[in-house]
Amino acid sequence: MKVLIIGSGGREHAIAKKMLNSPQVTDVYCAKGNPGMRSDDIQLVDIAEDDHEKLITFAKEHAIDWTFVGPEIPLLNGIVDDFQVAGLKIFGPNKAAAMIEGSKEFAKKIMVDNDIPTADYEAFTDYQTACDYVKEKGAPIVIKADGLAAGKGVTVAMTLDEALQALKEMMTDHRFGESGDKVVVEEFLDGEEFSLLAFVKNEKVYPMVISQDHKRAYDDDQGPNTGGMGAYSPVPQISNEMVENAVEKILKPAATGMMKNDTPFTGILYAGLIATEAGPKVIEFNARFGDPETQVVLPRLASDLAQVIDSLLKDQEPELIWSDQAAVGVVLAAEGYPNDYQKGMAVPSFDDQVTVYYAGVTDEQGATKASGGRVLLVEAEADSIEAAQTKVYQALNEADTTGYFYRKDIGAKSKK
Ligand code: AMP
Ligand code: GLY
Secondary structure (H helix, E strand, O other), X not given: OEEEEEEOOHHHHHHHHHHHOOOOXXXXXXXXXXHHHHHHOOEEEOOOOOOHHHHHHHHHHOXXXXXXXXXXXXXXXXXXXXXXXXXXXXXXXXXXXXXXXXXXXXXXXXXXXXXOOEOOEEEEOOHHHHHHHHHHHOOOEEEEEOOOOOOOOEXXXXXXXXXXXXXXXXXXXXXXXXXXXXXXXXXXXXXXXXXXXXXXXXXXXXXXXXXXXXXXXXXXXXXXXXXXXXXXXXXXXXXXXXXXXXXXXXXXXXXXXXXXXXXXXXXXXXXXXXXXXXXXXXXXXXXXXXXXXXXXXXXXXXXXXXXXXXXXXXXXXXXXXXXXXXXXXXXXXXXXXXXXXXXXXXXXXXXXXXXXXXXXXXXXXXXXXXXXXXXXXXXXXXXXXXXXXXXXHHHXXXXXXXXXXXXXOOOHHXXX
16 A cells, blocks of 8 residues: 655654554555754655645545644645545544634534533623623633634633733734634533544544643643643543543544534544543544544554554454553753754754654754654653653653753653
């Protein structure tokens, strides 16, 4: 098989690398990918992810068996619809189904219609009405820009002042552009967060092992929200009962709810959950693999990822076997991220105890240099979370990380 992966980050590196492990796969192309992927024999394709026409031509000319979409933007741009119209196989939700991620209001409607436990919410387009509502509800309260704001359009306000400030920034200062024209105000959910992802084909749901992301920039969950600073799997403090509950009461009803809504979902469904005292509740759905969750979940997949996707595309039952190993992944970010950050630093090398998934890197005169906020992720597997942490942090400590920073506490919550 020849497969094409759309995307260019660490998540796509992990997906592509796993696909290459398949004995059935001869070629893995990634558009655009990044130069860090070359070390793993992933072939880079210099076509932008929004240039559907060129991607379709490429897939036809290279006899690609099927395409896998990593990020949400091409999904929301209808890349799946366009490939299908061109008669090409592609795995991911079409434009209508990707709205489960693209619009918080759409997602909330699916949840309310299908009794999926989530935070109470209200959507607003009028600034003053939103302020009045927030004052009535009080803090803590959560303010979200509807639509996408690269993971940054969310404020978990612990005080009323913070909440009102967030509304002002989104709705009158347009800090997140148009996505702030509509704002969702949400009940604050108290509990530990975890990510549950599943392969979904219409009503059929095949859950993966759970993981936990670390969204704040600094240790002890301090600092601004980021795209994710590291993750680990399993998450032993979340009980099996909590996870089973989430599969039965959240993932399965979401898949059938999407069918009933005439927006059937095929692809990776990502539930961002909070383990509350009353059971798991949804904070968000994504229509794709998570980054950095993928980099710790896929290494634990003992079966063949390409075979899983191929089976789902053919409406066959996939084989899913997970290893008992623990995986820990720590993001190496450029100093300053998630605000203005440094660029152009040399990319450090690491010992072979760890796997490196590249994200924000570029080629400059033959050398790989840092070019993005999240530059790479260092991942290791071991018999326990502690042992995996030791491997990862040893590798990071030994590397020259001048101009970078990373969290020192990825996985620490598993021991609390
Ligand atoms: P989101 O982009 O919706 O995932 O939100 C970003 C982060 O804000 C989440 O990872 C949570 O840590 C936090 N968050 C979002 N919604 C809520 C909520 N209703 N209650 C508590 N925390 C939340
Ligand atoms: N790790 C969070 C996300 O992928 O949205």
